[in-house]
Amino acid sequence: MSGSTYGNYFRITTWGESHGKALGVVIDGCPAGLHLEEQDIQSFLNRRRPGQSRYTTSRKEGDQAEILSGVFEGKTTGAPISILVRNEDQRSRDYGNLAVCYRPGHADYTFDQKYGFRDYRGGGRSSGRETLGRVAAGAIAAKILSAVGIRFCTYTASIGPVHIQEFHPEDIPQNPVFMPDNAAAAKAAAYLEDCIKKQDSSGGTIVCEITGVPAGLGDPVFEKLDANLAKAVMSIGAVKAVEIGDGIRAAASNGSANNDRFRNINGRITKMTNHAGGILGGISDGSPICLRASIKPTPSISRPQETVTQTGEETALTINGRHDPVIVPRAVVVVESMCALALTDALFSNMSATMDSVAAFYNK
Amino acid sequence: MSGSTYGNYFRITTWGESHGKALGVVIDGCPAGLHLEEQDIQSFLNRRRPGQSRYTTSRKEGDQAEILSGVFEGKTTGAPISILVRNEDQRSRDYGNLAVCYRPGHADYTFDQKYGFRDYRGGGRSSGRETLGRVAAGAIAAKILSAVGIRFCTYTASIGPVHIQEFHPEDIPQNPVFMPDNAAAAKAAAYLEDCIKKQDSSGGTIVCEITGVPAGLGDPVFEKLDANLAKAVMSIGAVKAVEIGDGIRAAASNGSANNDRFRNINGRITKMTNHAGGILGGISDGSPICLRASIKPTPSISRPQETVTQTGEETALTINGRHDPVIVPRAVVVVESMCALALTDALFSNMSATMDSVAAFYNK
Amino acid sequence: MSGSTYGNYFRITTWGESHGKALGVVIDGCPAGLHLEEQDIQSFLNRRRPGQSRYTTSRKEGDQAEILSGVFEGKTTGAPISILVRNEDQRSRDYGNLAVCYRPGHADYTFDQKYGFRDYRGGGRSSGRETLGRVAAGAIAAKILSAVGIRFCTYTASIGPVHIQEFHPEDIPQNPVFMPDNAAAAKAAAYLEDCIKKQDSSGGTIVCEITGVPAGLGDPVFEKLDANLAKAVMSIGAVKAVEIGDGIRAAASNGSANNDRFRNINGRITKMTNHAGGILGGISDGSPICLRASIKPTPSISRPQETVTQTGEETALTINGRHDPVIVPRAVVVVESMCALALTDALFSNMSATMDSVAAFYNK
């Protein structure tokens, strides 16, 4: 099966392993005439770059994106855009018992079960580095969406037990965990210090709010906008839950409280609340789309863990090297990218929803 | 766009509106040689039938499934299986202000925005009756999965504030809300009585546990098994959150607690816990798959609600007729069906994962 | 695998066997707001109805199409359109040695090889009756295309050795073989009489010319418009060759003769010839699209034929009953329908080809 492609109209294919020669992505279905330069992509990639703080790995990953096709004289041509990022450090080294042990919380065991063997250097295809391609493509999707007025605000909402208490969007880039609340961010940092000291790691949550979405995106049945957002975000390695709008809180609510009533505000039909998270019946309703992703703790921890080898021998595994005590801050831009990809697909799909649209397009 | 098809290898297409002539589903890609009769489908449909208790609508829906193709002499032929359910009561009647008002929590407004007008009789395509086709197809998927030892246990885990406290699978069919805890079910019933009295409705949660899943189903990147389960379940109308394994609780956990360690138990590599919910790196690991869906309260409530008409006039809407005070019990089999569809697709996809499999199949 | 679906944006799924309860098609992705009634579909179905002449089977097939969903108050709603045609005569009868023999030129042998057994009543899924669903869907596609000025002229160009010599479109509906040349049609009729006398059958060719196609439909690489037309038409049972423009004659030509030169005719860029058949680099160029399909002779002939049974016994098979001595006339509307489906898909796909289009659609 071919599971490395996402999207129908705006379609991306990622490739590459964490310790191979390079990683990349091919973006197909990008409309012609979009102004695009490598810097557009680089600015997104930089948001997931390691080594930005004490809470992200100190490995040096330059991650310079090179556009190899699909752009001519600064504009997309309609042809597929191929983006390449070379892996800088591929020295063959001794992977020791990593080559034969199954790391808890990782995909080592399932890869062996599915494929009969695996590329044991780093995480192979299930490494977080695979998201490089998603983010490079997400940068392009976000630029397309921006042209029709769609904007993203994505941030860390909690790390372990520390939740944001206030919402100051200007705080997001000011703290190393991308919280819209510098005070909560300071508490999160203290909590992460403690995790490091205990040779442990932490999970957290990410919220993505999307504004300026026109009503009408998404389809009524299997291609609901929320269903596609859920798949897009759940396909990110460490995500264990996706909520739309009130999410799990809706289950404990009543219809009278959960229904968003409509009003006419200055001649505009408007929902007075947004428990639905901007989507009704799978179709965007014009209010902000709100999505929340729950991220599991980094599985690579430095304290010894019980596990088994490929041949079933029980052993204690110690994972050396520096690993992020929390994935969440670097995953913020990945969540945003996946949402941008899902939305762009819906944006193009919707253009033939009515005969009036089709006739107007061709009879102009 | 064509959003009424689900699946790549085992592909279903549903059609029909709540108040049209009929509803149905076409199942394509079903292997030849499966014993199948209408009763297999009917027994699944009966699980979502209304009128089974005080907490589900008393509308009469016979919902007799007719198989029109794809089965010959009691066995599937490999051809598409078309299943039809006639709508029994299609008297044209006065829809009153439902034809012009936007019901809060429903898709009326977004359909008008997307398509320019809508079929205002019942919910049209976004009606819960659309799930008839999903359940009919799910019955077939479940029968295929059963042939390789995969079993489902799906139940209501909470209704409003009432959560199950114990797990007795034998209780599930014994109470009208399909909880594996008759005592909690009684409390849920009391809560629903209260909702009815208050002209209100309640949400709840559904859990689906799948056992006997072989390791190796699902793909590493965008076609992760959890991503496809999330899309499948989130595409059900009222679902607002999907969690895999520990779900949102993983966000507050630590790596040392959340990692499932491996042991060798009687010569078999085994996870000692299952925080991951049976999926690692998007691939099934052989332990039970656990998924939780959060369902919003029924949006149709009988108390008057503020809303607007198509032309923007503010009005108070009263929805007459009997509506389920809770969707959850009837949605249990829908969640199970969607999970079965996602798994069947992964089951077939996985068959060409290795050259050894391909060569063994053709060089036999 | 699921091979009963065609199209990505305008997607149809056919189902049903020749001797089952019914046949049908689900059309998904039809824009909302198209005026549609059963008569639109019936008029297409009538073009493939048997019993219209001595050269088509005298079986009675009423073939009344019923629209079950997707249309409300005379207009499509954007929901899937389900169309059903009941098979009228399903008496169980004695299929004699047809149940165990492999008819030459039919799919009996390959179905048994693939699926392990087969529905031996008529051709099952490989019967010509399967095309009912294609034609019903083609009627809708043609109506959509018509709204943007695209018109079809499809006709029989040869039957056996008899080729048309002149082109009078008004002749097409005037003769039983749908040739645009009544004189040639008379010769073809005489030839078919001879075939009937010899208990034999004949092949022939069909030409489809499509005018009013805007430049820009189709994509440069794998989704070339000609590639999709070729697949669409080759998927019709008896088609053995598909040619675009000059087709096989291009192979014997020279560049200087085969290149269509451009001129400016009254301010309009125009090709002075159309060897290319209206498609350059996979994209429509605004001139008429010309496609030719070669149809094999009806495999069911009444003279005895050597063959084998399922168990390998050699036998002489006599196929009783009346069969068309030529498939071509009834296949004319099938070829037109498949071309209409391929074009409609390309029509919708093209709407997001440029950022200007996308921005104009959403920023209006």
Added chain:
Amino acid sequence: MSGSTYGNYFRITTWGESHGKALGVVIDGCPAGLHLEEQDIQSFLNRRRPGQSRYTTSRKEGDQAEILSGVFEGKTTGAPISILVRNEDQRSRDYGNLAVCYRPGHADYTFDQKYGFRDYRGGGRSSGRETLGRVAAGAIAAKILSAVGIRFCTYTASIGPVHIQEFHPEDIPQNPVFMPDNAAAAKAAAYLEDCIKKQDSSGGTIVCEITGVPAGLGDPVFEKLDANLAKAVMSIGAVKAVEIGDGIRAAASNGSANNDRFRNINGRITKMTNHAGGILGGISDGSPICLRASIKPTPSISRPQETVTQTGEETALTINGRHDPVIVPRAVVVVESMCALALTDALFSNMSATMDSVAAFYNK
């Protein structure tokens, strides 16, 4: 739309323009455990390399394929295989009136119509160099097919008026036009000399014969094996016709002559002729698959041609530089590659055709 991807189970995505930085292909869905090295790919690429004879362009194209992912320790891992070929000579140069003129027989005009502008350096995406990716992927597909006993014999059957008279497979690599008839090849060479002298070009035909194909590949309706082969081959730039088996000759034939009768030969059910070309009802029947492609003459000829500029000015265009007087010999491996891709997709798809297969796979 995203037209650069081919295949469902074995899926390739090509990217790159003739005069960009590089071209490449991503192959997804390749089973794990296939022995693969760059030389496997290079040997296929060499068959389409220019400069091998007087009849192919003398441009230097080293075309060294680099595998960037998906292979570990000499074996495929199941992850996507990314293959890159750098364009060696990308000096910016003066494209003169090529930048503004529409070359007859090329896609310049249609690209401008579709995308609003174009990359005018070489053919961009519609260049023959795009086929590099197809051939690299085809090499892998052919290696997979070879593991189950499927073999290809692909050759030039005609160039202009010169057709092969005999069939000596050993001749194919011995002459520059890849004909299985050295005598015909000499005549073809003389004919091409004449074309060069006249500043003209020639078309021709390519035949692909595939042996060892197991019965059962392909599906009955839209995913017929012949339909997919037709699309695959028609998607190659210069192909104007695709024939299966007797192809256009079937149209002039009779059922009694065209039907392939079955016999029992030494206990094996065998077709005594192969007019059908190895496919019945869209499913392979175990006899050789025979396909013929008609290729148009190279549109780039050195004699002056009438055309127009983007702004509609009429002009005479002279295309400088050396161009192949015939595309056919270099297209032989492209046709073979596309057939291999279509077959590999059908090979994997077929593995879940019966419940017996599915149960045997998982219950082993």
